[in-house]
Amino acid sequence: MLEVVDQLNKQNNEGLADPKMKxxxxxxGGVPMxxxxxxxxxLxxxxxxxxxxxxxxxxxxxx
Incomplete structure (x- = not known):
């Protein structure tokens, strides 16, 4: 289960770092977290x- 959470977290953070996503x-009106x-x-x-x-x-x- 932890490797699934790790992978989801990695992908999520990469997406949130994308300038288009920001x-x-x-x-x-949101703030990436x-x-x-x-x-x-x-969460x-x-x-x-x-x-x-x-x-x-x-x-x-x-x-």
């Missing part, structure tokens, strides 16, 4: 838990 973030693999893994886990709760609370079912 410009697009700026156009949308490069992360360490540990931070990315925590993914936290977001998965958060949105899982929202989906269950709204009783959303796949079609």
């Amino acid at each position: 410009a697009r973030f700026a156009d949308l 490069p992360m360490t693999p540990i931070d990315l893994g925590k 993914v886990a936290d977001e998965t838990e958060k949105w899982g709760k929202v989906i269950r609370a709204a009783n959303i079912k796949p079609k």
Whole structure:
């Protein structure tokens, strides 16, 4: 699992360093946030838990 997070993090940070990506973030009012693999893994886990709760609370079912 860690090698998957490492690879995703590497690709994410490379994309965030791209000038076109930085410009697009700026156009949308965002700020690129490069992360360490540990931070990315925590973000993914936290977001998965958060949105899982929202989906269950709204009783959303796949079609």
